[in-house]
Amino acid sequence: MVAPKKLWVVEKPNMATALVAGLTKAFGAKVTNQGTARTDGYYELSNGDVVSYFFGHMIEPVFLNEAQKAAKKEEFFAKILPVRVNDFEYSPKPDVKDGKPKMRDGKPVPPAQYRTLIKLFKSAKEIVNAGDIDREGQLIVDEMLEHAGIDPLGGTKPVWRLPLVSNKEDDIVKIVGALERNGDPKWVRRRLAALARQHCDAATGYNASMAYQAVTGYNRMSLGRVQTPVLYLVVKRDEEIDKFKPSNYFVPVVTLPDGTEMRWFKRAGSEGMPGFDSQGRIIDERIAREMVDKISRGLQGTISVCDSKAGKVEPPLPFSAATLASTVAKRTGMTPKEAERAAQSLYERHKAISYVGTDCQFLPQSMHTDANQTLAALARLYPQAAAGANPMLKSKAWNDSKVDEHYAIIPTGKLPTSATAEEKAVFDTVSKRFMAQFYPAHEFLRHSLAALFGQDEFRASRREVTRLGWKEVEGDQELSSRDADAADEAENDGDADRASGERMR
Incomplete structure (x- = not known):
């Protein structure tokens, strides 16, 4: 295995291919292992850099020790409750085959990509965290660095941060020369926020679930920080519906x-x-x-x-993940899940729309200058609507103070080819909402x-x-x-x- 001069790591394989396209263009480099990159688990560039990827969280926290696990199995909850954890220990998530964890000598087998990443982390001279820029994205890379014995703040070796928010080749070229330190306060705060959420979820879920299992005698009882309040809201609404009595009134x-x-x-x-x-x-x-x-x-x-x-x-604001799914469902009859899948495909496979996991409906001011190019591309599909758009107009959507980790879902300027009917419907919805930003009230x-x-x-x-x-x-x-x-x-x-x-x- 190569010893990278600089190791670039992203959260998902599809972002790795986008980053490779941007890096090769920015550095004038080539991929030297193109034929084996998929099995290697990384892309080796001719300038000595390497791009590799995660499959989301590659490790998971171990909340209970072996004695506590044994007590839980026997339902001796009084021996272990309450469980308090200050620092998690982590173990690799097991590889899965046919829906079941792979086992060897009675122990779970880590996936090959886990082993690849550990080796690359240890051999790389410098590391660039190019994961998603939200809190969870920061934690996914940082926790793995710590697991490999590397200080994510850069104390062991230089660790940089690439604020990668777009999978467009030209956007990547613009930012690869402006790396930030992974130990800068804003990135540290995001990791700590995600870590606090992780601790809270585990402490609440394990303790509350085991306590209710002990009280009810039902060993599948499950409580959680999110699921329990949501379940309460659903039950409360159902009760209100059951109690509702219709009445006639006259107008x-x-x-x-x-x-x-x-x-x-x-x-x-x-x-x-x-x-x-x-x-x-x-x-x-x-x-x-x-x-x-x-x-x-x-x-x-x-x-x-x-x-x-x-x-x-x-003009109404561009879409977040939630507003896009609900809008498409109302307009087309698709389910929200079908709309989400179509949007994900437009983002990952077609690269026709921006990141779809966002909860933001605003756009950075800097992107307004790219509107002409995007409108020109959309004119091939929507000649009349694009012709009526005025790129000099700036709607309330362009607001830096309202943009968080990700911006709203918009077209990238690349048109989808061989798209399904569902993908076409989602792209149509996103594109028209984007063009609406350049029309008057x-x-x-x-x-x-x-x-x-x-x-x-x-x-x-x-x-x-x-x-x-x-x-x-x-x-x-x-x-x-x-x-x-x-x-x-x-x-x-x-x-x-x-x-x-x-x-x-």
Whole structure:
């Protein structure tokens, strides 16, 4: 095995191929073991560097010692509870075959990639952590370095940090010359945050699970920091649904001579009064019919509000992992899981969209300069939408202060080829949302009308579009619940008006 001049390590194999493409272009190097790189577990470059990869966490914490494991097996929980751990010991995750751990002489067998990484870590002169830049990504590499006897802060040998957030070749070329120290405070804090989460999960999960197993006698009882609160929320919601009792309420509708329909809105002070529920809705049909009868017999209505106010809705933010999955599911009928798989394939196989594991919906200001190139690429698939985009516009999505470890999901400028129907649907959703960032706001006039018929207030409203803006790209789909009117309704006494038709809904 080679002794790398500089060992670059990433979290997943697909990121290794992207990093190799960027490094070879940046350094003018070639891959010297192209034919055997897959079986070797690393890519050897002609400049003496090596690129290798993890499969996520390659080691796992050992929470219970052998005596505690034996006690747990016999369900002697009182002997071991509570378990306190200050520092974990780690052991390699076993290799798996046919869904079962590989064993040799009664012990789990580590995967070949684990052994490869340990050897490379020990023989490399310098190491570059190019893992995911979130907390878990930092921990995955740092814990393995410590396991191999190497100080992740750089005390044993130089350890650098590459803040790799894009798998685009040109983006990688830009950042390989600006390495940071893996021991810089911001990276140390991310590792410690992930480590604290790991300790909390283990301490809570093991202790609480074993305690409840002891109390219930059910040896598969499982509790956890996340699963237990989530389960509580699900059960609580189910109980609310079971207890829900549907009830009918009535809404009179007044039709004006010009065809405008005004719906009953409220009767002041009616909440909890006979014939009304606690929210002031009409639950007694007799009251509703009396109201309709009075209006049909000529009860005069007085207009209290009649105005029009301009409003606008800015382009919706680009997608995070959660908002993309839910949006695609609503628009296409795909399940969120199917949408996630399609997005992952677009990111890993096609390299057509950016990192899909993000919970951020904002973009760094520096990426705005690349918009022209991305829009030009998208024009091949969406000529009309791309032609209407103005790259000089900058939506609220471009905000450095809102960008965390990863930015929002956007097209990379590389179009997917031989994509499945699901992948095409996801790419279409991501691309149109990106192009919407370069369109003006959707503008409209909100016409409001309110009238009093005795004690009862009726209202009508209508929205008149004055400028489509970003809806030229996205249409009326998936409007945010935050898209509110630009101004509140104002009260204005007006003329009397007479209804020409009345009914109930």
